[in-house]
Amino acid sequence: MREMLTGGELDVLTGDYLAELTMLILGRDRLKDPGAGYARTFLRQLEECLGLARERGVRIVANAGGLNPAGLADAVRALADRLGVPVRVAHVEGDDVADRHPGSLAAHAYLGGFGIAACLREGADVVVTGRVTDAALVTGPAAAHFGWRPGDHDRLAGAVVAGHVLECGAQATGGNYAFFDAASATRPGFPLAELHEDGSCVITKHPGTGGLVDVGTVTAQLLYETAGARYPGPDVTARLDTVRLTQDGPDRVRIDGVRGEAPPPDLKVGVNRLGGFRNEVVFVLTGLDVEAKAALVGRQMDDALAAS
Template sequence: MTSTVAPLRIGNASGFYGDRFDALREMLTGGQLDVLTGDYLAELTMLILGRDRLKDPGAGYARTFLKQLEECLGLAQERGVRIVTNAGGLNPAGLADAVRKLADRLGMAVRVAHVEGDDLAARYPDALAAHAYLGGFGIAACLDAGADVVVTGRVTDAALVTGPAVAHFGWGAGDYDRLAGAVVAGHVLECGTQATGGNYAFFTEHAPEKLRRPGFPLAEIHGDGSCVITKHPGTGGVVDVGTVTAQLLYETHGARYAGPDVTARLDTVRIGEDETGDDRVRIEGVRGEAPPPTLKVGLNRLGGFRNEVTFVLTGLDIERKATLVREQMEAAFDEGNAKSRPGELRWDLARTDHADASTEETASALLRLVVRDADPEVVGRALSGAAVELALASYPGFHVLTPPGKGAPYGVFDDVYVPHGAVDHMAVLHDGRRVAVAPAHDTRVLEDVPQPTLPEPPPDGPTTRAPLGLVAGARSGDKGGNANVGVWARTDEAWRWLAHALTVERFKELLPETAELGVTRHVLPNLRALNFVVEGILGEGVAAQHRFDPQAKALGEWLRSRRLDIPEVLL
């Protein structure tokens, strides 16, 4: 049944804490909107805000948002745009109160509401922060009551879109297909300019001036849950099937994309260019199912202290120089007292050197030592002493990028799960009334979708050894200690080859760092895509900085650079 309610135009002005400061103003002045969202939270952000709150109990929210709002609250009021943001972080009530004080100071009557109940720190006293991922119905309750600004803590990123859609269209908890469509729209919008050409695999196909300053995305959501992804006219960037596909695959796992309100079936998503204009991509056909019986809870705790030093190895005998300094450092730790040896040491040699190089820098390799321990003195003084004492006693040309300083604390992220009813999801309205948000009534245990039938493989023909990225795009990211790499083809012919060629075994061959790890492949034929989930490659999460690329942001680009035999007809 077609909805008679006008589409909801909802934009995004932030993909992370630290995103473009002027985006709020750009989105408010660039074109018509009904709702403007801002996503400020990530696993690492929650740790940062937790440390802020240790120093100041009144802190714990994204202060940048308040500064942005000081410039733009009047604009939002003039244009009738409602603002929904998770910038409340660990202290949504504190940020809501700060927004009210800002409005009073500016002489404006603004109705500010907030959502709470995600904070489960009392259950997990050893955690610096413990927050359940809430859904969108608390946001909807605030908007239904007339709020102009809604502040949340840890809701799912997509909830910033599903909440306004529920309020606008009057959807109920059982409208799973419609809710799933809004979740997919929210997932596309949540990372801001990643949907409009930012971090895009095929960026070289677009003029550089078009990508220098991508505009932020918006979605025109319809009552049946379908949407059109676009951006304001005249802004930079590009919205096409490729940019939207890339973001759909970002930080997802299997075909079932679970959330607190609904499980969206990513294998049902249909996307295509919208015929009504440029930079318009239609998403439709999304099916939804009841959410799982539990809510995800993100736990952030302090894991200990870390420090690092990078030795510069120049010219000849790189491997032997690396061996010498490594043995010297290990001996220095062993010769000290038992407390001077860090609990964990990790060595990585990056062969950035070139033979017969024309500059000293390009003649040099980098040997990186990372140490971790529960004692800050061990990763501070012990590492610094051992490294500095080698200044005149090690390999020829010895120097380091920077002398090691004091040890810095690092965080660890875990996720656990609790029943829906274990969380007191509460909408605190602008007039102070508190409205309890009912937990999901119907739930469905999350199961993997059976692997779909693969397309017929292409006929045999001549092949050429070439980089995978010539025929496939990729985008990768982090989920706790795991990483995902979404890989997609842009034509049916390339998909027929990719679906058969890029197996788990081939994936591990191309990315040797994953060879000993668990890797699961999920097939998404509608998107002509494969999604690989790599277990444990990020250790204890981004805050632990386990590897060179701690959020796996470039894992997909590494994969695209690897060479394999590709049918010449595709090249």
């Protein structure tokens, strides 16, 4: 967070804290403490950086609220009071659908960005959410800034693509790129997107940070966790087969031409349950006769599991 705030100009700093496994972890935290259920690491980062963000006029949007966005918003307010940093804090809720899934540890619909946009339009400096899509952290601020409405499908689709490229951090700056010289990417910088009113953007990074932004690195992340030409979400269905990538200078890739369609009628829901035990064992087999060694381990495991 400090690197992003001090490395160059920003309007909005976004943070994606919620993997699907994280929701399970936060659910177990909440079983122990009903006031828990949010990402505590976010608060630790804010303790160091909230004043800096305020000084630089950077607004912060994060889904670190997890299962308890209202609780995190209160904790941020308490932290701001203790630090003497005057900020307006808002939260987005409405994703919790556990009442429709009896017996679940957590059940949450993936919301879009317009709740975030409403908070920013009302003057929030910090917005925390529960379960929203990763891209909603970008569509929300873009919709607030440019005045987009739900029917602006092409513009929203462009922001979804930008959000998808940014969502996994340094994966877009070489960390998810098989052809990038790893020696020059010991510590890749984090990507940022320069968004435009028409939905186009330029993906880049702060000057002097490691890694690389080129058409190859952006393509690798663009295709990550996708399953076809249509990329559906709660704000819009982005047509990935319309994306145009152009090198726009060193560490700058322009994304334009993205077309959008109406979002699906239903939202995706993630449901977490306690289902027993999970374990993983890794066998490292080295040296000569590795096939024979693997066969031996297979027989040993078969024997051990048959007896259990």
